[in-house]
Amino acid sequence: MADTLPLPGEGRSEVDEVQFRFRDDEPADHPAVTVDAFVGQTNAAAVRIEPGDDARALLPHLARIALVEVNFPAFTDGRGMSAARILREAGYTGELRAVGDVLVDQLAFMRRCGFDSFAPAHRLDAEDAAAAFARWPHVYQSAADARVPIWRLRHGSGPNGGADG
Amino acid sequence: MYRYDTYDQAMVDTRVAEFRDQTRRRLEGKLSEDQFKPLRLMNGLYLQLHAYMLRVAVPYGTLSSAQMHALADIADKYDRGYGHFTTRQNIQYNWIKLEDAPDILADLAKVEMHAIQTSGNCIRNISSDHYAGAAADEATDPRPYAELLRQWSSFHPEFSALPRKFKIAVIASETDRAAMRLHDIGIRLVRNPDANGAGELGAAFYVGGGMGRTPMIAPLIRDFVPLEQLITYSEACLRVYNRHGRRDNKYKARIKILVHELGEDEYRRQVEEEFAHLLTLGIEPPFAELERIRTYFADPAFTPGLPESIDRSDPDFALWVDRNCHTHKQPGYVAATISLKPVGGIPGDATAAQMHLMAELARDYSFDECRVTHAQNIVLPHVEQQRLYELWQKLEAAGLGTANLDQVGDIIACPGLDYCSLANARSIPVAQKISERFAASGKGDALGELKLKISGCINACGHHHAGHIGILGVDKKGLENYQLLLGGSEGADTSLGKITGPGFDEDGIVDAVEKAADVYLAQRSEGERFLDTYRRIGMEPFKEALYG
Numbered sequence: 001m002a003d004t005l006p007l008p009g010e011g012r013s014e015v016d017e018v019q020f021r022f023r024d025d026e027p028a029d030h031p032a033v034t035v036d037a038f039v040g041q042t043n044a045a046a047v048r049i050e051p052g053d054d055a056r057a058l059l060p061h062l063a064r065i066a067l068v069e070v071n072f073p074a075f076t077d078g079r080g081m082s083a084a085r086i087l088r089e090a091g092y093t094g095e096l097r098a099v100g101d102v103l104v105d106q107l108a109f110m111r112r113c114g115f116d117s118f119a120p121a122h123r124l125d126a127e128d129a130a131a132a133f134a135r136w137p138h139v140y141q142s143a144a145d146a147r148v149p150i151w152r153l154r155h156g157s158g159p160n161g162g163a164d165g
Numbered sequence: 166m167y168r169y170d171t172y173d174q175a176m177v178d179t180r181v182a183e184f185r186d187q188t189r190r191r192l193e194g195k196l197s198e199d200q201f202k203p204l205r206l207m208n209g210l211y212l213q214l215h216a217y218m219l220r221v222a223v224p225y226g227t228l229s230s231a232q233m234h235a236l237a238d239i240a241d242k243y244d245r246g247y248g249h250f251t252t253r254q255n256i257q258y259n260w261i262k263l264e265d266a267p268d269i270l271a272d273l274a275k276v277e278m279h280a281i282q283t284s285g286n287c288i289r290n291i292s293s294d295h296y297a298g299a300a301a302d303e304a305t306d307p308r309p310y311a312e313l314l315r316q317w318s319s320f321h322p323e324f325s326a327l328p329r330k331f332k333i334a335v336i337a338s339e340t341d342r343a344a345m346r347l348h349d350i351g352i353r354l355v356r357n358p359d360a361n362g363a364g365e366l367g368a369a370f371y372v373g374g375g376m377g378r379t380p381m382i383a384p385l386i387r388d389f390v391p392l393e394q395l396i397t398y399s400e401a402c403l404r405v406y407n408r409h410g411r412r413d414n415k416y417k418a419r420i421k422i423l424v425h426e427l428g429e430d431e432y433r434r435q436v437e438e439e440f441a442h443l444l445t446l447g448i449e450p451p452f453a454e455l456e457r458i459r460t461y462f463a464d465p466a467f468t469p470g471l472p473e474s475i476d477r478s479d480p481d482f483a484l485w486v487d488r489n490c491h492t493h494k495q496p497g498y499v500a501a502t503i504s505l506k507p508v509g510g511i512p513g514d515a516t517a518a519q520m521h522l523m524a525e526l527a528r529d530y531s532f533d534e535c536r537v538t539h540a541q542n543i544v545l546p547h548v549e550q551q552r553l554y555e556l557w558q559k560l561e562a563a564g565l566g567t568a569n570l571d572q573v574g575d576i577i578a579c580p581g582l583d584y585c586s587l588a589n590a591r592s593i594p595v596a597q598k599i600s601e602r603f604a605a606s607g608k609g610d611a612l613g614e615l616k617l618k619i620s621g622c623i624n625a626c627g628h629h630h631a632g633h634i635g636i637l638g639v640d641k642k643g644l645e646n647y648q649l650l651l652g653g654s655e656g657a658d659t660s661l662g663k664i665t666g667p668g669f670d671e672d673g674i675v676d677a678v679e680k681a682a683d684v685y686l687a688q689r690s691e692g693e694r695f696l697d698t699y700r701r702i703g704m705e706p707f708k709e710a711l712y713g
Contacts, residue, residue, distance in 0.1 A: 051412075076203060076286070078326025082408050085323055089446060105187065105204050112322035125195065131186065136179055138172050140316045141396075142448040143323065150172045150316070151450035154457065 016069065016099045016119035020107075020129065023095055023116050028067035048099075055083035062092045070115070072100040081113045088114035088144035107132045114144035166227050166534055167312050167461045169277045176319065177274045180281055184208050185267035192264070207325070209283030210266055214586050217261040220283040221273060225293035225311040225335070226254035226537040230528040233535060235276040237520035243269055248520065250505060250513040252577060252628055253332070254292050254537040255283060259584050281319055286327045288318035288403070292334045294342045295538040298462060299546040301494040304354050305366055307337040309459040310395065313450065317396050324403050328410035329418035331403070332375075343539060344631060344655035346383045347374045349420045350402060357389055367391050372402055372432070373424030376625035380661045381421040384429040386436065394440075397449045401440035405432065464495075465532035465547055471497025475550050482557050485568035490553070497550055501531075503543040503560060504567040504575060508604040509597050512578040513541030522563050530556050539628075540577055540616075542570065573615045573682070574600045577628055581621030581638065582645070588621035590638025590645035591671075595619055598675045603682075612682055615695045618653075631655035633696045634681060635662040636674060647674035651681065651707055652699045663704060666712055680710045 018027065032048035033041065035057055046067040049055055058065065068087060070080040084096055095117055098110050102120040107129060110118070139147045169177070184204075191201040205211075209220035221236065228236075236256055240248045243265050244258040251257055261269070273279055283290055291311045298306040314333060318324070324331070334345045337354035345351035351371035357364025367389045374383030390398045406420045409427075424432045473496055477483035490499040503523060505513050515523070523543055527535040530552060531545035538544055548556060560566040569575045576599065579585065581592030596619055603609035618632030622639075629635030635650035646668040653662030669677050682695070684707050689698045699707070 075200075076326050077412060078286075078324070078407055079412075081323045081326065082404055089442070103200060104190075106325075109320075109322035109325050128186075128190065128195070135183055136320070137175050140176070140319050141321060142446070149450070150176075151454040153172065154170070155451050155453045 016097070017123075018097065018117050018119045019123060020133075021095075021117040022111075025095075027117075028095065030067075032067060032069045049080065049083050051077050051079040053083070055086045056090075058087065058092075059090050062087070062090060062094075065092065065094050067095045067097060068092070069097045069099045069119075072098060072102055072106075075101040075103050075106055081109065084110070084113040084115055085144045104128045104132050108136055112139065112143040112145050112147065166229060167224075167308075167458065173316075174274070174277070177277070177279045177281070180208075180279060181267060181270045181274050184270055188263065188267055203285055203326075205266075206285035207282055207287055208266070208270070209280035210261070210263075211284060212586070213259065213584050214582075215584070216259065217263055217266065218257055218259050218584065219261045219266060219269060219280060220251070220255050220257045221278060221280050222283045222290040223255050223278075223537050224315050225291060225297065225308045226295050226539075227297075227308065228527075228535050228537065229276075230524040230533050230535070232276045232278055233520055233524035233527060235272060235278065237517040237524065239269055239272060240517040240520065242272075247514055247516045249511075249580065250515065250537050250541045250543070252539050252541060252579070252626060253283075253290060254295070254539055255290055256537070257580070259580070284330070286329050286331075287325055288321060288327075288331045288333065291315050291318070292332070292343055292348075292539060294336045294338060295536040295544050296342060296491055296500050296546065297337070297536075298464070299491075299493050299495075299498075299500045300338055300340075300342075301492050302340055303337040303494075304356060305337050306459075306462045307335045307352075307354055309455060309462050310352070310354060310368070310392075311335040312458050312461075313395065313455055314399065317399070317450075324407055327403075327407055328412045329415065329420075331406075331420065333399075339657060341655070341657050341659070344628065344659075345374075346371050346659045347376055347380070347628075347631060347655060348383065349373070349375060350399070351383050355389065359389070365392075368395055368398075370398065370402065372436075373421040373429070375419050375421040376628060376630050377419065378416060378623040378625075379419075379421065380625070380630040381425060382659050382661065383421070384424065386424075386429060386433050392455065393452050394444065394449060397443045398436075398440055400448060401436045401443055404439050404443075405435045409435075465534075467495045467498065467547070468549070471549055472551055473497055475553060479554070481561075481566075481568070482554055485557055485566060486553065488568045488572065489570045490548075493547065495547070498547055499550055499553065501545045501548045501553065501556065502538070502570045503545065503565050504569055505542050505565075506569055506575045506600065507564055507567050508574060509601045511593050512576050512596050515543075519563060519565060522559070522565070526556060526559060540571075540575065542575070569609070571614045571616060573603050573609050573612050573617055576600060576617045576619060577632070578619040579621050579626035581619075581627075585621060587624055588638065589623075589640035590621050590647065592619045592621040592627055592636075592638060595636060595638070595647065595671060595674060598671070599678055602675055602679060606679075608679070608682060608686070611686060613694055615682070615685075616654075617678070628655065629653070630661045631659070632662060633694070633699070634678060636678070637664075639668060641668065645671060647671070649674065649677050649681070649711070651704065652696065654696055665704065665708055677711055681707050684710045 032046040038047040371383035536544040578592040578596040582588040620627035650662030
């Protein structure tokens with residue numbers, strides 16, 4: 001597929017190999033296309049966001065998307081974190097996959113931003129990854145996951161507690 | 166001051182375990198140095214010229230005596246018996262072994278401290294007014310808001326890989342003692358301007374200031390954010406930056422460049438749009454959380470009706486009172502500054518023994534509390550005037566009684582090429598020579614307020630842009646060279662210094678500072694500070710003296 005971008009990195013297979021997935025539904029079997037190609041096509045159901053893409057361009061089309069891949073060409077580029085949250089905040093419930101330079105120590109943050117599958121360019125040590133996913137007993141802030149922030153644990157969710165009950 | 170509850174403690178304990186695990190994976194070779202670098206940086210661990218340097222967070226500069234004792238113990242146990250207080254109100258240790266770092270973090274966690282986000286491209290330790298809770302001119306104590314922001318920004322999942330580092334300062338006075346407008350976000354707590362100064366509290370947001378190679382003074386982006394939207398508005402400011410800040414060039418990656426290139430109106434518009442969206446999500450902690458935090462910052466049990474006179478019969482003491490003590494909101498008290506700038510000393514350095522002593526004095530004279538200032542000194546915020554002489558005698562005996570706050574000897578200097586791998590030139594020896602020169606000639610006493618700031622490279626950790634006199638170390642064909650700047654200020658009248666002309670070598674810059682001081686002494690009018698004279702007469706007379 002001309003529209004499928006290759007990922008950087010050596011020794012990886014031509015498809016993104018999903019190493020961790022936190023969903024029960026069948027994975028989408030269509031290759032992801034670029035945002036530009038996606039917006040122009042009516043039958044695509046999988047799309048790949050690059051760091052410079054505006055995730056909000058997808059918002060009118062969320063209903064037909066089954067898979068969004070967010071590419072991290074370098075783990076130091078955190079734009080994909082905002083892209084993921086923006087999609088979840090807009091009500092996207094399909095698969096949100098982090099691909100590319102995904103490292104053990106980003107996994108917990110990525111989960112919090114709404115990612116529910118992970119296809120690292122280099123396979124991660126399963127034990128280290130499991131520890132990373134399970135590490136934080138609490139979180140300080142509200143994000144795109146269902147975790148309850150510490151301030152809500154402190155004050156409950158009454159009228160003076162949680163922001164919206 | 167703030168105390169951890171079980172949640173806060175669990176978070177720092179988890180961080181210690183995580184960093185222990187990351188260090189293990191690095192030592193086992195599972196992490197490359199490139200992969201480990203951002204992880205250790207988010208824990209304040211830098212690889213410097215000679216060893217690892219660990220930067221420990223001192224949130225809004227506030228320390229209890231137990232915490233100061235613990236910092237001293239770390240200096241003895243893991244370093245060479247001293248530490249360096251920084252312009253971010255933190256402390257750095259310069260001789261750390263990587264394998265010790267997890268144990269140091271564990272020792273810190275025992276006294277409710279950490280090194281979380283003291284470096285790296287994330288939201289850094291939040292700084293504040295070192296007289297917070299003591300100053301007579303504040304609208305409120307700014308620290309509860311800084312603490313609320315500290316918790317929000319700690320391990321923020323979306324903002325852990327920003328284009329560049331991100332520094333926030335929170336103040337609540339008209340007089341800016343924290344260089345607020347030279348931060349990525351500067352927040353000033355104010356009364357609602359719509360109610361003629363009598364309204365409810367809120368926050369004015371200044372966004373896009375900074376020093377470094379492109380110094381900028383932050384424009385006012387919003388004059389009033391209601392307190393119950395403080396976190397949501399901050400999140401909007403950060404999200405616009407995370408999405409659109411430049412990542413193609415690290416020297417153009419700070420938010421000041423984004424705000425400058427978009428223009429403040431367009432940046433404001435984008436923030437407002439994001440803010441309106443985020444308000445619908447309920448991400449703001451409840452007001453009860455702010456009130457919970459505020460209770461920790463209630464006034465200590467001041468004794469009412471204490472005498473307001475100080476026995477000034479000892480002239481050395483009287484000089485120290487005039488220079489190092491600041492008016493307190495509570496009659497009968499002062500905020501006293503312990504200068505870490507003895508003549509010829511290393512600015513901001515303190516030995517373990519000095520830290521232990523300062524901790525004891527904080528306990529005995531200042532309700533168990535002290536502050537680190539961005540000028541690299543220590544403040545005892547609440548001292549009874551009638552016990553001030555006793556306190557000063559103890560400081561004098563320990564070499565901590567230098568009476569030079571905001572004087573030419575109170576030099577801010579970065580670690581420079583003696584420690585730092587980024588530096589082009591040494592800062593510390595220049596500071597030492599200038600301090601010695603003015604002490605020996607006696608001119609220092611005649612100069613009055615003169616803020617001198619030295620950076621060993623363009624990154625401006627020594628705040629040279631904001632010095633009445635600034636010095637910038639550069640590399641000139643392999644030799645250390647020093648540029649001289651005049652006219653900077655970080656206060657209410659924030660301004661950026663201007664370069665006088667060609668630079669000087671190490672001895673030449675010491676002479677140049679003295680010549681600039683002489684111009685001031687010759688030209689000053691009654692009551693003028695160096696900065697006032699410079700602003701009145703301009704650069705030319707100084708250039709004439711330096712290069713004529």
